[in-house]
Amino acid sequence: MAPPLEYATPQPPEPAGAVNLRSLFSLLGPFIGLIAVFALFSFLEPQTFPTIDNMVLLLRTTAVVGVAALGMTLIIISGGIDLSVGAQIALSCVTTAWLLVAGVHPVIALAGGVASGAVCGLIIGMTITQIGLLPFIVTLGTFSALRGAAIGIADGRPIYVTGAKWLRSLLDVNSAILGLPPGVWMLLGLSVLVAAVLRYTRFGRHVFAVGSNEQTAILCGIPAGRVKVYVYLIGGALAGLAGVLQFSYVDTGDPTTAGGYELTIIAAVVIGGASLNGGRGSILGTLIGAMIMSMIDNGCTKHGYANWVQQIVTGVIIVAAAALDKLRQRAP
Amino acid sequence: MHGIQKRFGATIALAGVDLVVRAGEVHALVGENGAGKSTLMKILSGAYQADAGHMLLDGQPYAPRNPIAGRGSGVGMIYQELSLAADLNVAENILLGMEPRVGPFVRARQMRDTARQALEELDRTDIDPRTIVGRLSIADRQIVEIARAIAVGARVLVLDEPTSSLTRSGVERLFSVVRRLSSERGYSIIYISHFLEEVQALCSRFTVLRDGKTVGSGRVADTPSDRIIAMMVGREMKDLYPRSARRVGEIVLDATNMVSTRKSIVGRLELRRGEVLGIAGLVGAGRTELLRAIFGLDKSRGGVINLRGRTGSASPRLRWHQGAGMVSEDRKTEGLALSLDIASNLTLSRQPFIASPSSLRKMSRRWIERLAVKTRGPAQIIGDLSGGNQQKVAIARLLHHDVEIYLLDEPTRGIDVGSKAQIYQLIDELACSGKAIIMVSSYLPELLGVCDRVAVMSKGRLGPGRPVSEIDEHAIMREATQG
Numbered sequence: 017m018a019p020p021l022e023y024a025t026p027q028p029p030e031p032a033g034a035v036n037l038r039s040l041f042s043l044l045g046p047f048i049g050l051i052a053v054f055a056l057f058s059f060l061e062p063q064t065f066p067t068i069d070n071m072v073l074l075l076r077t078t079a080v081v082g083v084a085a086l087g088m089t090l091i092i093i094s095g096g097i098d099l100s101v102g103a104q105i106a107l108s109c110v111t112t113a114w115l116l117v118a119g120v121h122p123v124i125a126l127a128g129g130v131a132s133g134a135v136c137g138l139i140i141g142m143t144i145t146q147i148g149l150l151p152f153i154v155t156l157g158t159f160s161a162l163r164g165a166a167i168g169i170a171d172g173r174p175i176y177v178t179g180a181k182w183l184r185s186l187l188d189v190n191s192a193i194l195g196l197p198p199g200v201w202m203l204l205g206l207s208v209l210v211a212a213v214l215r216y217t218r219f220g221r222h223v224f225a226v227g228s229n230e231q232t233a234i235l236c237g238i239p240a241g242r243v244k245v246y247v248y249l250i251g252g253a254l255a256g257l258a259g260v261l262q263f264s265y266v267d268t269g270d271p272t273t274a275g276g277y278e279l280t281i282i283a284a285v286v287i288g289g290a291s292l293n294g295g296r297g298s299i300l301g302t303l304i305g306a307m308i309m310s311m312i313d314n315g316c317t318k319h320g321y322a323n324w325v326q327q328i329v330t331g332v333i334i335v336a337a338a339a340l341d342k343l344r345q346r347a348p
Numbered sequence: 349m350h351g352i353q354k355r356f357g358a359t360i361a362l363a364g365v366d367l368v369v370r371a372g373e374v375h376a377l378v379g380e381n382g383a384g385k386s387t388l389m390k391i392l393s394g395a396y397q398a399d400a401g402h403m404l405l406d407g408q409p410y411a412p413r414n415p416i417a418g419r420g421s422g423v424g425m426i427y428q429e430l431s432l433a434a435d436l437n438v439a440e441n442i443l444l445g446m447e448p449r450v451g452p453f454v455r456a457r458q459m460r461d462t463a464r465q466a467l468e469e470l471d472r473t474d475i476d477p478r479t480i481v482g483r484l485s486i487a488d489r490q491i492v493e494i495a496r497a498i499a500v501g502a503r504v505l506v507l508d509e510p511t512s513s514l515t516r517s518g519v520e521r522l523f524s525v526v527r528r529l530s531s532e533r534g535y536s537i538i539y540i541s542h543f544l545e546e547v548q549a550l551c552s553r554f555t556v557l558r559d560g561k562t563v564g565s566g567r568v569a570d571t572p573s574d575r576i577i578a579m580m581v582g583r584e585m586k587d588l589y590p591r592s593a594r595r596v597g598e599i600v601l602d603a604t605n606m607v608s609t610r611k612s613i614v615g616r617l618e619l620r621r622g623e624v625l626g627i628a629g630l631v632g633a634g635r636t637e638l639l640r641a642i643f644g645l646d647k648s649r650g651g652v653i654n655l656r657g658r659t660g661s662a663s664p665r666l667r668w669h670q671g672a673g674m675v676s677e678d679r680k681t682e683g684l685a686l687s688l689d690i691a692s693n694l695t696l697s698r699q700p701f702i703a704s705p706s707s708l709r710k711m712s713r714r715w716i717e718r719l720a721v722k723t724r725g726p727a728q729i730i731g732d733l734s735g736g737n738q739q740k741v742a743i744a745r746l747l748h749h750d751v752e753i754y755l756l757d758e759p760t761r762g763i764d765v766g767s768k769a770q771i772y773q774l775i776d777e778l779a780c781s782g783k784a785i786i787m788v789s790s791y792l793p794e795l796l797g798v799c800d801r802v803a804v805m806s807k808g809r810l811g812p813g814r815p816v817s818e819i820d821e822h823a824i825m826r827e828a829t830q831g
Contacts, residue, residue: 215705216702217701217702221692221699225692229682229684229685229687233685233696235645236664237664237665237668238665238697295685295687
């Protein structure tokens with residue numbers, strides 16, 4: 017036998033909760049941002065901005081972007097991107113309206129909207145993994161193609177729907193349960209679900225692994241391609257549901273709706289602390305990011321800023337959030 | 349170059365190197381992997397600065413602060429990996445960054461003429477300056493690279509393992525270019541190579557580096573190659589290599605003439621339980637490709653791999669299921685997900701379907717203690733650990749998975765001596781408990797100290813696995829450096 021080696025004494029285990037502290041710290045930036053935006057508009061518009069009614073309105077407008085941003089969070093953590101999420105929302109919105117006009121049961125129409133997004137996600141995921149194209153390129157293609165499909169289904173004009181009252185009032189204050197419309201509850205419920213999947217399931221950890229280092233994932237026997245297809249499939253389904261909510265919000269099947277949402281949604285995820293290089297991101301961060309985006313929108317309107325001012329402010333905040341994150345990464 | 353020293357953190361890369369190259373000679377710089385050749389050449393080119401020592405170029409003090417200054421003083425580097433823009437043409441590549449211009453416009457004709465002159469100097473007027481570089485053979489691209497160095501005004505050329513990706517005829521043509529440059533044109537050439545027959549065919553004098561020091565130099569014609577090999581490998585055996593009595597069991601892996609998408613490997617490999625099989629060979633011999641083919645990382649195109657009674661196509665996923673695990677030679681780009689924590693990395697290949705992060709950390713803690721990984725805890729991001737501790741986690745992944753077959757690619761590369769000793773100890777314990785281990789390494793004393801048998805690879809050929817009692821470093825180097 018060889019003489020036994022002396023192993024170094026293991027260091028004492030870290031105090032429990034240290035990890036949670038750190039993940040809380042990474043959420044601190046977005047959270048402070050949220051508080052700051054809230055404080056700013058409360059100062060500018062003390063009468064109309066910080067009211068219960070306005071906050072409920074804020075949540076209603078966050079629901080569509082938020083639900084789609086949940087899926088985008090998965091996609092971005094896995095190292096991908098989906099530029100066509102706005103078009104998927106429009107396609108689902110039109111599909112839902114079209115199905116209702118065709119006379120199907122509202123539940124089927126809702127499922128159809130979600131399914132239309134899921135099919136889009138599946139196609140995107142398969143194209144990326146089977147042909148080996150960059151997600152940026154593939155979804156740049158679907159960005160245009162799906163918008164075209166939505167306009168085609170709607171025959172170039174909004175589809176007006178009568179009946180199916182509850183499906184058209186998912187975001188109405190009148191149909192509120194415990195003070196919040198059903199669509200907002202959907203956002204909250206799905207957030208908990210997706211966060212739990214990311215944190216507690218093997219699939220969730222594989223998503224992080226694929227995004228952090230795909231080669232390592234493959235070395236460890238993780239079916240990286242399949243993980244990516246699932247991620248886009250889930251992302252598509254959530255975009256589909258966001259489309260149904262959008263239909264409910266605007267009350268028509270408008271094929272031109274949700275234009276520019278892809279930027280708002282990606283911005284929400286990035287403001288929430290996700291890395292476009294993959295491997296990093298959180299659902300809570302994304303929710304805060306989505307809140308910040310709709311708060312800016314809402315606050316600027318309340319204060320009477322023109323649309324173009326909002327757009328400039330939004331753009332500056334996206335870059336500032338990414339720059340802050342970069343600084344935070346550099347600091348130990 | 350005199351008394352050159354360089355350290356990186358706690359690692360001493362060069363501990364006093366002398367290198368004297370005369371005008372108009374081809375000077376061989378030889379040494380094992382990690383002896384310090386590349387570091388020395390980076391100091392010569394200006395990419396690194398020496399911590400101590402001085403350099404003279406044509407009798408003048410020479411201390412380039414960066415590669416541009418080095419190039420300006422007349423030192424041209426031609427690296428193993430060529431650095432040409434594949435979509436530009438030959439003339440554009442040769443004059444890249446110093447195009448003759450009129451205002452914002454380049455003078456295309458003048459560029460072609462300058463490029464043609466440089467190629468004439470090399471007697472390679474058959475290469476048209478207007479050809480797109482991507483269409484040239486590897487050998488011709490190398491010529492373009494040399495022409496670029498000449499066009500810049502280099503008087504000293506460094507060729508770093510230039511033949512590693514050349515065919516026989518490519519090598520011949522390169523040699524004639526090199527001979528012409530040195531004897532007819534008076535260029536000084538530093539030629540880095542592992543292949544002693546190339547050194548003998550081409551070089552007039554040589555310098556041997558070992559462990560960051562110059563251990564010998566002289567005229568090639570006066571020195572038998574065995575003597576040069578002795579200089580390359582002769583070092584004190586001060587590391588600790590435990591090797592307990594092992595009981596060798598049944599064959600778990602039997603692979604013959606593997607062909608993968610990356611390389612075809614001629615030869616047969618047999619691995620039994622309870623033994624450590626070492627794979628020696630030079631960089632580029634196909635050792636990593638051998639492991640990748642076995643593990644299913646590169647798709648199989650032919651040959652037979654029988655792993656625990658199963659043949660046919662393989663994937664890493666299947667191999668883990670069969671109880672085989674691999675440690676990659678490249679921790680940073682393949683072995684570990686650096687932005688994730690220790691627990692995720694350690695348990696990545698085998699995780700419960702549903703598990704809380706804290707339960708994964710609990711699983712990891714056992715292996716962190718077993719391998720004495722120095723860390724604040726399993727939630728620490730792995731990129732923050734030292735190389736040795738990162739490597740322990742990479743190996744701990746296989747322990748956590750409880751595999752029977754260990755494929756270790758350079759498991760001790762770039763890590764501190766303490767960690768190395770612990771890994772040797774672990775390998776010994778695993779072999780004693782009936783695991784089967786393949787260890788690829790460029791460090792011969794470690795192979796001879798840890799393994800039961802060693803097989804040598806050379807240019808895609810895998811030699812027989814010989815018991816370590818029947819071979820020594822000289823025999824391995826001879827087998828590895830033969831063409």
